[in-house]
Amino acid sequence: MRLGITMFATDRTMPPHELAAAAEERGFASLYLPEHTHIPAARTTPPPTGDDTLPEEYARTLDPLVALAAAAVVTRTITLGTGVLLAAQRDPVVTAKAVATLDRISGGRVVLGVGYGWNREEAADHGVDWTTRRARVREHVLAMRELWTKDEAAFKGEYAAFEPSWSWPKPEGRIPVLLGGAPGPTLFAHVAEYGDGWMPIGGAGVREALPALRAACEAAGRPMARVVPFGTVPTPGKLEYYAGLGVEEVVLRVPGGGRDAVLPVLDRYAAEHAGR
Template sequence: MTDDVQLSIGLPNFGTWPGGDWRGFLDVARAAEDAGIDRIVLVDHVVMGPHTDKYVWGRFPTPPEAEWPEPLTLLSAIAAVTSRVRLATGILIAPLRGAALLAKTAATLDQISGGRLDLGVAVGWQREEYDAAGLDWDRRGQLLTDTIAACKALWTQTPAAFKSETVNFTDTYLMPKPVQPGGVPLWIGGTLNKRNLARIVESGDGWIPIMGLSTADMGRDVATIRQALADAGRDPAALRVQGPVPMVKGEDGKFDLARTLEGAPEVIAAGATALQLPIQAFCAGPADAPAFFADARRHLDAVLGR
């Protein structure tokens, strides 16, 4: 059903796009809501090491000294000036926060926003962040698995108890709980390997495919996840998927929004429930954002016949 598909816009909470005024991000978020955008997505790095050349998905978008505000803090400010648009991370490096602190922070933000938070999580790619946090880089996968499962326990149990290799607690109270039933939705990011599939089945509500995955491969992986959910007794139709729309350039060599969104039906057919676009590919800065949001909403509705 295309009526259920959300238009999801990635906002660059890093580098120079905001023009040095992070308070201006609130105006951008308000403009997104006014234009009928369904979700806004921020990304995460806690600290940066010098070796951005180790980023394997192309050229890293900033130098290591670039500004990069913490996404949950910025989303809290955005929550205060909006009322409808969903607030998402895509992704948050969950193990860097620790389970109890992350559960508390996310639950508070869900309360403040009236139940609008989607928490996209993954392990990240940079060892230096784990070193700075005093965490074992080689155990990052286990840390992610345990962190998100522990968050689920804290959000849904009163008192909560959880036991794993890296997180353990009993008779523990976390209040307030998130507004959303079952806790904040967890969207697991990354390649659909065996461990990520297990995380989705055990604790996840959605999946964020790894950057660069083709639409056809995304569709194959969505089918795999749905089958695994069904095998585990969970509803496969409830799976949420953040699907990037393949970018298309026009004759001038610039990314063409209308042509790009013509590919939306194929991404939806592959299983996407939230169509993802990066705003910085189409407008140079915050001043251009209101027009971009309006055009994106209009073009997508036209393509989908809405």
């Protein structure tokens, strides 16, 4: 089983390029970074953490693609992923260029974790009608696929459209897309149509959801999607449980802090779970 890590990287945490190098040195297979462009001060959407007040780290999040580019140049093998990129809030043409550039710089090591978002105010500032966010994510990912794979790409949708166009660089290979979110028919239909895997946040309920995900993939005539539990706090029993379900990668959560807070956790995870 591959073990990756994720951290809420901010301007007050261990720099992400140093984190990536430290993780690679300790044998971790992947690093995933989250995204929030901003947090509107007028808060109406409840925090997803269940806290009364949204933790400050949400407002201090680094841009994941810029941060991962810095990580790319100081590492050689570790997979570099977003966990998760808010695709509905991004221009797909610009984002396709940025992701392809990152993939070329890193030597083909990019994985795009994509989410639908939870913060209505943030999405509204990007002109996103909340009821359309899933449809927007779908079109934006499909439009990026066209730009990544076609020498002359075109796309016509309700939320993304461009005439036949040239756009290089192309990624070194296929960019895997992992869709984050709670299990359900809509999410699994999207995974089966245009994703490569499901990224369950926290990893709860995976066993119960697998039959529905498998059925959605079979209905789409494609192989079973990857399942990558995300933001997990590891225990030997939990990792053995995932391995028994056929899970091949788990992304472990590390605290959003400085070197003194982060490195001991990396050392402990590596010592306790190496060789899985």
